[in-house]
Amino acid sequence: VYIAVGEPEASAGPGALRCLDARQNGDVTATAEIWRFGGEQFNDSISMAVVHEGLVYAVDTPGFLNCLDAATGQRVWVHDLKANVWGSPLVADGKVYVQTGEGDVYVFQTGREAKLLAKNGGLPEMGHGTPVAANGVLYLAGQKALYALAVEK
Numbered sequence: 001v002y003i004a005v006g007e008p009e010a011s012a013g014p015g016a017l018r019c020l021d022a023r024q025n026g027d028v029t030a031t032a033e034i035w036r037f038g039g040e041q042f043n044d045s046i047s048m049a050v051v052h053e054g055l056v057y058a059v060d061t062p063g064f065l066n067c068l069d070a071a072t073g074q075r076v077w078v079h080d081l082k083a084n085v086w087g088s089p090l091v092a093d094g095k096v097y098v099q100t101g102e103g104d105v106y107v108f109q110t111g112r113e114a115k116l117l118a119k120n121g122g123l124p125e126m127g128h129g130t131p132v133a134a135n136g137v138l139y140l141a142g143q144k145a146l147y148a149l150a151v152e153k
Helices: none
Strands: 002-005 014-020 033-043 050-052 055-059 064-069 075-080 090-092 095-099 105-109 115-120 132-134 137-141 146-149
Touching: 002 055, 014 055, 033 064, 050 090, 090 132, 095 137
Parallel strands: none
Antiparallel strands: 002 014, 014 033, 050 055, 055 064, 064 075, 090 095, 095 105, 105 115, 132 137, 137 146
16 A cells, blocks of 8 residues: 655645555554655655556655655655645556646656656646546546546547
């Protein structure tokens, strides 16, 4: 189980991304943690992590997209999105999508290299959401509207 913890409403500060062994039973407080990535490296977060091909993608509230090795918790790369993020990243079609509260949608290539493919902005009234992909359409939530983006065929 990969989980990001922290409470941005209480105050900005350190959070943690944790990897826990879900196969254990009973009170596993002292034994289930496999690794922890936190302190000064990972801030508070209310987002879910995404695991894809041995890598964990997780954002913290101040807007840093982290890529970590799923087995060890070692940071592979980090990218400053320059805006708060409350939604979760999406992995689809070999890409990582992250929506910021400033109305930008970042698109990265999945993998061990931080390769920014696009920074898309300009959608009005964007909100803190998680991009969703279904049937060839990318959905983005705004404050007052839901946007559906697709390639014309």
